[in-house]
Amino acid sequence: MATSRILVADDDEAVLQSVTWLLQENGYEVIPANGGVSCLEQLERRSPDLLLLDILMPDADGCQLLERIKSEDRWRDLPVLMLSAQPPEEASVKSLGLGAADFIRKPYRPKELLARVQAQLRMGALLRSTRTALLRTEEALVRAQQDADSRRKLVDILHEVTGDLSVNELFHLLVRRAARALNVSHCSVVLARPGDAHAVVVAAFENPSLQHLSVQLERYPEIRAALESGQPVLVEDLETHPLYEGVREVWGIEGIEVSIRSVIALPFSVDRGQYGVFLVRRTREQELFGPADLEFAQAVITAAVAVIQRAQMVESTMADNARLEQLAQTDPLTQLLNRRALTERITAEMERALRYDSTLALLMIDLDHFKKVNDTYGHLVGDDVLRDVGQLLGHTIRGSDITARYGGEEFLVLLPETDDAGAVAFAERIRVAMEEHPFARDSMAEPLKLTASIGVAVFPAARIENVEDLFARADAALYRAKAEGRNRVRM
Template sequence: MKDTKDIIIFDPHIDGKRLNSITSALKKKRYSVRGFRTVEEYSLHIERSKPDAILLRLPEGLSAKNLKLFTDHAPIIGVLDKYEDRLIKKAFKAGIDEFVMLPYNAAEIHLKVECCLRKQLRNTELERERKHLKAIVEITSLASSTLDPQEILYLIVKKIAEIIPVIRCSMIRVDNEHRYAHVVATFESPRLKSITLDLNKYPEIREALATRTPVVVNDIKSDPIMTDVRDLISPLGIKSIIVLPVFYRDTIIGTLFLRTSRSGREFADHEIKFCSRVANTSANALYSAFLFEKSENEKIHLGKLAITDFLTGLYNTRYLYHRLEEEFSRSHRYNIPLTCLMVDIDLFKRINDAYGHKTGDHVLKEFAQILKKNIRKSDILARYGGEEFIILLPNTSKKGSMSEAERLRLCVKNHKFKTLKGKQSLSVSIGAATYPHKDITTNDELITCADTALFNAKDKGRGKVVVYK
């Protein structure tokens, strides 16, 4: 706030001597007074400087043209040479509710100006509070209508940036090791997220993390917190920074922080309080959204576990039969081929006997990855049991099954297993069966025929591919 208040007196009848007397008396009250007799003089001045208050001679100042010019700039105090009910009522309608009587009295002017400025400040604060409360109600309402944390986070930073002039406003999540922070929402764009920040370059976030309290950097050039990074930040034009932990029942929600910064001037107390209110108000909705997201992720994880073989990470037999039924039905409906490959590691028992079951498990994992890397995205690979695996190949003919099975057999043969001494290789036997076939009318029969072909491959000496005929 400036030290000297600028006061304008608009009075067509004021003389220079009286104006000088008032100016001199009010100068002691730290008032700078300028007098104008014509609208033209006032208009030229107002383009260069905005006053804190205007003393307007009535009734001259109440013309529609003059009134619009004056009321746009500052609080107005009416100047009367006598009380007239009609004139005062007209002034009230125009928004003038403070008056001084002629002759001008410096003490009375000082009192009325201070009264107007206090009233203006109170109205400004009330209007600001109304806007802040409206914004908080909107955030609460919208945040309660969604269970998407990302949507809530963006809503928070967007609303803050609408109310407070800032150059950055972000929600930040800190990793468990407290080495990096991740921007999870920023007001510039709802799609802009997952930006990684090195916490060594953000001491204000480290301070908020350590103290679990809001951190306000009023001036990065002088605040000791910013000493180590001052040279990095200064060229960015940032003057002030706020970092607020987002709490729910005294717990920081997933080490979530609201960080905002601005250039030009430091944050006012009411702006800091508004940001803090938004963070606190949103915490409940955010916590519910995070719980919902965690629950959904756990459902997805449990769902994945239910269809996954715990050792190899491939699909299990439960999922295999589910997909087999779907693919067989599709193959039958559209008359397209479906091939089943049954793959078995030859003499796998010898590995368990020679190296132990733990090494055998590692071999199975490595073997599963070989198969996974060498099949198409449309193929379905599952562990059938023990050292047996099944691959379903949609839209693959009998001829194609032979070439595909042989390709996989050679991939395994040429691979040196890291978990075996001397990086030995292994051989596999593969049985293939393709629908349509006269012996295959159900999905179970497709598996049975592939199993029969596998048995024949082993019977012929292992390390071979046999297609069911």
């Protein structure tokens, strides 16, 4: 992995040297700049992954320099971490409003500075990868436009439909654009499989509000023929075409007057076994379709199907990623967050607490004598009890709080913006709820009664500088609760 390059701009030689040394000791490539002019010169020569910029420098106003940097496209995505001895409420609001990614006050704390640097480098890398993916998508669009340059209307369609749309949204957009490009009054997307008696109209240009209308395919012989043959069907004139002979007899018997005169049915199939037909129609007042219209309609629909396939692939990938992310962050038994996921949340909340001069509390909850439950009733009952505890915690906490399973019979609750007194009171509320809750099972004559011991730790506090320190403080408090008789809260 390439070493991240950080440009540090500060007129204070002592700060510049200390920050440079700290970052280099942690494996970063550092470009020092002793002022605003030097910062711009280095930006012209080098391409850093992150800029640490002092707000006050004799030869340049840091905020004005930030504004200039963010005004140029080549530096637009460069994350900038502002350093200042000014009060946060004055400096941070102004710098963040001008596009700074974060703000840290001097004198800085090394661990906090490194944490902020790591966070901004991660965000910068994510932004660059996103823009690279976007660029590739744009390049693919350009290639598609070049291939279809002779089809101006087709290019217009592709330009509008290759956005961040769901498949259903694409269907509705495509029927609108295809109808205009083909100069038709009726354009629909009909989903069905070969041999089906019914089909579902999922989008219609002539009726934008229509959703999932079921139709009988015996009244639409061109759709059935297109599905069965897999080939486009051109019905130049419904009044004379043999495909509609039986349908015309039904119309006569039922006294139905049909305004449609000419039809093209174009079958398509996309991923996950989805079949359908693009149905384009003209009324009696319009010209009849001919072979040239069929050829152009095929080009339009071929492009449309490619767009739909791409949208389905994106939807499927996003859904798979979301499922994998949920599995990676969730305890399979209780469906609460696991320890790894909670650790990430705690890190973010600790940074937030420092930034906004707030507090947060961590409760470590351990079920008393839980081994007896497993030994007496078996692990299946024990698992049911753990699930019940997870649900009980979920019903007890506030909307902003976070619960997780630490492992075994231990649970964690994170309480943002909660001080010592509030944390202890909340822990006591949980302890009472656990003590009073009947853990009933169908196989038991009497419900189980359980108690819990709870250790509380609050941040910021002396000798708590990171997540591990916070865990250790809560664990030590839990040990005291156990040692002093269990079923109690200690801090």
